[in-house]
Amino acid sequence: MAKRATIRDVALRAGVSQATVSRALNGSPLVNEATKRRVTAVAEELDFAPSLSARRLSLGKTQTVSVVVSFLTRPQAAERLRGIDAALADSEFDLVIYNVETVEKRNHYFQSLPLRQRTDGLLIVSLPPPDQDVRRLEQSDVPIVFIDARENTTNLPRVLGDDVAGGELATQHLLDLGHRRIGFVGDAFSNPFAFTSSRDRFEGYKRALVASGLDPEAHVALGAHGRYEARDLSARMLSDPDRPTAVFAASDTQALGVLAAAQDLGLHVPDDLSVVGYDDIEACDFVGLTTVRQHLFESGRQGAQMLITEINERAVPPPEVVIHPEIVRRRTTAPRKEGRGQK
Amino acid sequence: MAKRATIRDVALRAGVSQATVSRALNGSPLVNEATKRRVTAVAEELDFAPSLSARRLSLGKTQTVSVVVSFLTRPQAAERLRGIDAALADSEFDLVIYNVETVEKRNHYFQSLPLRQRTDGLLIVSLPPPDQDVRRLEQSDVPIVFIDARENTTNLPRVLGDDVAGGELATQHLLDLGHRRIGFVGDAFSNPFAFTSSRDRFEGYKRALVASGLDPEAHVALGAHGRYEARDLSARMLSDPDRPTAVFAASDTQALGVLAAAQDLGLHVPDDLSVVGYDDIEACDFVGLTTVRQHLFESGRQGAQMLITEINERAVPPPEVVIHPEIVRRRTTAPRKEGRGQK
DNA sequence: CGGTTACATGAAAGCGGTTGCAGGAGGCGC
DNA sequence: GCGCCTCCTGCAACCGCTTTCATGTAACCG
Numbered sequence: 042m043a044k045r046a047t048i049r050d051v052a053l054r055a056g057v058s059q060a061t062v063s064r065a066l067n068g069s070p071l072v073n074e075a076t077k078r079r080v081t082a083v084a085e086e087l088d089f090a091p092s093l094s095a096r097r098l099s100l101g102k103t104q105t106v107s108v109v110v111s112f113l114t115r116p117q118a119a120e121r122l123r124g125i126d127a128a129l130a131d132s133e134f135d136l137v138i139y140n141v142e143t144v145e146k147r148n149h150y151f152q153s154l155p156l157r158q159r160t161d162g163l164l165i166v167s168l169p170p171p172d173q174d175v176r177r178l179e180q181s182d183v184p185i186v187f188i189d190a191r192e193n194t195t196n197l198p199r200v201l202g203d204d205v206a207g208g209e210l211a212t213q214h215l216l217d218l219g220h221r222r223i224g225f226v227g228d229a230f231s232n233p234f235a236f237t238s239s240r241d242r243f244e245g246y247k248r249a250l251v252a253s254g255l256d257p258e259a260h261v262a263l264g265a266h267g268r269y270e271a272r273d274l275s276a277r278m279l280s281d282p283d284r285p286t287a288v289f290a291a292s293d294t295q296a297l298g299v300l301a302a303a304q305d306l307g308l309h310v311p312d313d314l315s316v317v318g319y320d321d322i323e324a325c326d327f328v329g330l331t332t333v334r335q336h337l338f339e340s341g342r343q344g345a346q347m348l349i350t351e352i353n354e355r356a357v358p359p360p361e362v363v364i365h366p367e368i369v370r371r372r373t374t375a376p377r378k379e380g381r382g383q384k
Numbered sequence: 385m386a387k388r389a390t391i392r393d394v395a396l397r398a399g400v401s402q403a404t405v406s407r408a409l410n411g412s413p414l415v416n417e418a419t420k421r422r423v424t425a426v427a428e429e430l431d432f433a434p435s436l437s438a439r440r441l442s443l444g445k446t447q448t449v450s451v452v453v454s455f456l457t458r459p460q461a462a463e464r465l466r467g468i469d470a471a472l473a474d475s476e477f478d479l480v481i482y483n484v485e486t487v488e489k490r491n492h493y494f495q496s497l498p499l500r501q502r503t504d505g506l507l508i509v510s511l512p513p514p515d516q517d518v519r520r521l522e523q524s525d526v527p528i529v530f531i532d533a534r535e536n537t538t539n540l541p542r543v544l545g546d547d548v549a550g551g552e553l554a555t556q557h558l559l560d561l562g563h564r565r566i567g568f569v570g571d572a573f574s575n576p577f578a579f580t581s582s583r584d585r586f587e588g589y590k591r592a593l594v595a596s597g598l599d600p601e602a603h604v605a606l607g608a609h610g611r612y613e614a615r616d617l618s619a620r621m622l623s624d625p626d627r628p629t630a631v632f633a634a635s636d637t638q639a640l641g642v643l644a645a646a647q648d649l650g651l652h653v654p655d656d657l658s659v660v661g662y663d664d665i666e667a668c669d670f671v672g673l674t675t676v677r678q679h680l681f682e683s684g685r686q687g688a689q690m691l692i693t694e695i696n697e698r699a700v701p702p703p704e705v706v707i708h709p710e711i712v713r714r715r716t717t718a719p720r721k722e723g724r725g726q727k
Numbered sequence: 728c729g730g731t732t733a734c735a736t737g738a739a740a741g742c743g744g745t746t747g748c749a750g751g752a753g754g755c756g757c
Numbered sequence: 758g759c760g761c762c763t764c765c766t767g768c769a770a771c772c773g774c775t776t777t778c779a780t781g782t783a784a785c786c787g
Contacts, residue, residue: 045500045525047743058767063745073765092501094446095743097437098772105480116666119462126456126483137448138479140469157388158435158773182388268670297670323459324667327611327640390773401737406775416735438773441742501743 046087055083066091106134106348107160109150111141111167111234116294116322117337121166121188124341132349134161141168144233148174155181162186162348166341169193169235184351188344192237198351198359200344204238207333207366208245211289211317214331214368216253219377220287220315223250224260226275226299227291232266239263239291242319246289260285271298272305279306279314286314286377293318293325293332300328300373311375321369329372336364389430398426409434449477449691450503452493454510454577456483458637459665460680464509464531467684475692477504484511487576491517498524505529505691509684512536512578527694531687535580541694541702543687547581550676550709551588554632554660557674557711559596562720563630563658566593567603569618569642570634575609582606582634585662589632603628614641615648622649622657629657629720636661636668636675643671643716654718664712672715679707 052059057076064072065080072080083089097103108125110118122138129136139154141147151174155163163185169192170178178185179196187199215223225246228239247257260281262274275288279302290296296318300310308314318325321334343362350356395402400419407415408423415423426432440446451468453461465481472479480503484490494517498506506528512535513521521528522539530542558566568589571582590600603624605617618631622645633639639661643653651657661668664677686705693699 048745049743059744060746060768061766064766067745071765076765090496090499090501092441092743094437094441094501095772096745098435098441098742098774099744099746101772103437119456119459119465122481123457123483126481130483130489136481138465138469138481140466140473140479146473153433156433158433158437301670324670327644327667328671391775392773402774403738403776404736407736410775414735419735435773438742439775441744441772442774442776444742 046089048089048091051080051084051087051089054087055080103159103161104133104135105137105160106162106164106345107137107139107154108164108166109139109141109147109154109168111147116324117320117335118166120322120337121341121344124338124343125164125345126341127338128342128345128349134349147171147234151178155183155185157183159183162352164188164344164348165190166344167236169237171235184348184355186344186348186351188340189238191241192235196359198347198356198361200340200347200362200364202238202335202340202364202366204241204366205245205248207319207335208242208289208291209249210245210366210368211242211319211333212246212249214370214374215287215289215315215317216249218287218315218374220285221255221377222260222283222285222287223255224262224275224278224285224288225291226262226271226278226288226295228266228295229263238319239266242289242291260288266292266294268294268298268301271295272301273298275299276302276305279303279308287316287374288314289317289319291319293320293322293330296330296332296373297324297328300330310373312378315374315377317368317374325369325371331371331374332369333366334369335366340364389432391432391434394423394427394430394432397430398423446502446504447476447478448480448503449505449507449688450480450482450497451507451509452482452484452490452497452511454484454490456481459667460663461509463665463680464684464687467681467686468507468688469684470681471685471688471692477692490514490577494521498526498528500526502526505695507531507687507691508533509687510579512580514578527691527698529687529691529694531683532581534584535578539702541690541699541704543683543690543705543707545581545678545683545707545709547584547709548588548591550662550678551585551632551634552592553588553709553711554585554662554676555589555592557713557717558630558632558658558660559592561630561658561717563628564598564720565603565626565628565630566598567605567618567621567628567631568634569605569614569621569631569638571609571638572606581662582609585632585634603631609635609637611637611641611644614638615644616641618642619645619648622646622651630659630717631657632660632662634662636663636665636673639673639675639716640667640671643673653716655721658717658720660711660717668712668714674714674717675712676709677712678709683707 048059048062052062062080065077139150165187167189169190175193187194227243230240250257262278264270264274288299290299296316299316303310303314318330318332321332325332391402391405395405405423408420455461482493508530510532512533518536530537570586573583593600605621607613607617631642633642639659642659646653646657661673661675664675668675
């Protein structure tokens with residue numbers, strides 16, 4: 042395999058200097074049209090491609106955007122990633138992925154990534170920074186944008202969903218259908234990554250119930266994230282003689298667990314039980330799950346766009362975008378059947 | 385924001401040469417223990433982090449693996465990506481993603497990516513190279529590994545599933561259950577990306593049917609990929625008075641469409657109709673879809689591993705791994721009900 | 728005590744681009 | 758014919774790190 046041609050080879054062959062080749066190939070207006078054509082031809086002929094490493098070193102930019110994701114442990118990640126990719130596709134930036142599935146890994150990335158030497162911009166998805174890193178991130182000289190992380194990001198550029206509003210929306214939907222005993226199934230509020238979405242959605246849930254004069258703590262089941270866990274949690278809740286007629290789950294994954302539990306118990310959805318999820322992952326569509334859509338693709342796209350803007354010029358104060366959730370009605374919710382509930 | 389410290393600053397401050405700093409920080413055995421400690425201390429103090437660009441240029445490596453993946457959005461892709469990440473996580477390589485959703489994009493990447501200047505290794509997922517690129521890819525000086533692309537990759541390192549065997553497996557499963565009228569729903573065989581999975585699975589399907597003395601062309605519906613398309617396709621097939629008692633779909637996505645069509649038509653699964661999919665995406669589990677598992681995570685992991693091996697030393701002939709599919713029985717298949725079928 | 732040897736370190740030459748600055752070649756006005 | 762301006766182009770420095778090669782020093786040997 043022949044050694045790749047360098048700019049020097051092109052220069053020699055074309056009978057000009059490296060400087061001219063560089064300028065010609067980068068479309069500098071300073072260079073004569075004829076020369077430009079000649080250089081381009083030679084470059085083509087030699088199959089020349091500039092070394093990105095050299096270019097980057099020389100330019101002092103990495104032309105790279107890094108994305109830290111808490112990966113497909115959550116099915117939303119892929120969809121957000123696509124949004125990010127869509128925004129980055131036509132830019133000069135390469136997309137480098139760092140997948141986080143452990144706290145150590147997260148800490149490692151939070152330490153090592155926000156460096157000019159490493160990347161031109163950092164996009165952090167669904168991972169609030171741990172306390173000890175906040176200051177450093179706020180003062181980082183590389184632009185950082187957080188997506189879907191509210192905790193500890195007040196002074197940082199971010200794209201947020203409104204989980205409280207979403208929770209309220211879901212619960213209100215059930216209230217509107219006449220339900221009065223409405224359960225909540227969600228993640229334990231404290232977790233190693235400090236995810237807050239479940240807690241916030243619960244907050245919205247409580248707000249809606251209280252506004253309707255109902256007890257917000259009557260039917261609450263919290264546990265580890267996951268479909269099977271949710272199934273077990275809700276099985277208990279649904280075995281109660283005073284069981285809820287509707288359940289709001291903090292995520293679609295968990296809603297699917299609730300659905301499974303209902304089936305196990307012979308409860309018919311939506312006649313015996315209404316179920317609402319959160320996220321609007323793809324599976325919702327074919328299961329017919331009513332849910333709260335949080336515009337995953339869009340949040341990724343906007344985050345990436347915000348990052349590009351920040352790379353060009355940092356904004357003060359840090360920009361913030363809130364993407365509003367929206368309820369998507371499908372087949373797992375229905376009006377409460379009469380003659381069964383209390384009241 | 386203070387300018388980042390360079391190796392020069394560290395050298396000055398520590399009273400040694402750059403060379404020594406470099407060696408100390410890279411753990412060269414040539415450097416005295418005491419010096420090493422001093423250098424490390426100073427580096428820490430100055431918050432020094434080496435410039436990756438400079439390092440890469442100097443080393444002549446990019447320390448980067450590029451992954452070209454089609455339709456990040458499809459659930460298979462995400463799962464494979466996770467496998468790839470798992471294999472790369474503990475290596476020195478950064479993972480750069482290139483998402484392909486159009487033929488132009490694919491061609492662009494196939495042209496520009498296989499360059500030493502760009503990346504140390506290339507992983508191409510589910511995208512067979514177009515004819516015009518084959519030669520160049522085969523002679524590329526950067527190692528390339530294909531995952532899940534059989535066409536045009538005979539002389540290239542690759543990880544393959546066995547779609548023919550998988551198709552046969554699925555169909556045989558249905559035959560074993562007593563079905564005789566078995567339909568096939570899949571992608572049109574010609575498509576812009578030259579995906580062959582549907583065609584190959586159909587091949588296996590035919591093979592199984594022929595072996596059982598059945599007509600392999602009796603119930604075949606082909607169309608664009610997608611759940612809704614599959615629903616429409618199969619709706620027609622299932623409206624036939626002579627309709628099949630079982631359907632094998634070329635992908636889970638399409639199987640879900642078949643399920644939807646069955647529901648529309650009031651056919652009960654699995655009593656009236658058995659359905660088998662292909663891929664074993666996550667959704668299968670909660671829908672209870674019987675399917676052919678193709679070990680997505682594993683194929684990603686092995687592909688990445690193969691690539692790392694190739695980067696270290698190219699193997700001749702190019703390595704090839706075949707991952708064997710396996711049937712996963714869930715709740716959408718059952719023995720054919722008597723008194724209805726022919727024979 | 729001179730000669731090897733082993734060990735540590737530094738000077739400097741890259742890696743392959745970009746770019747500030749200087750300078751040459753024409754073209755123009757007078 | 759001369760000075761000046763405009764266009765192009767080349768020289769050389771620089772980006773920040775790695776690594777070869779040479780050198781200096783201390784330890785070891787007979």
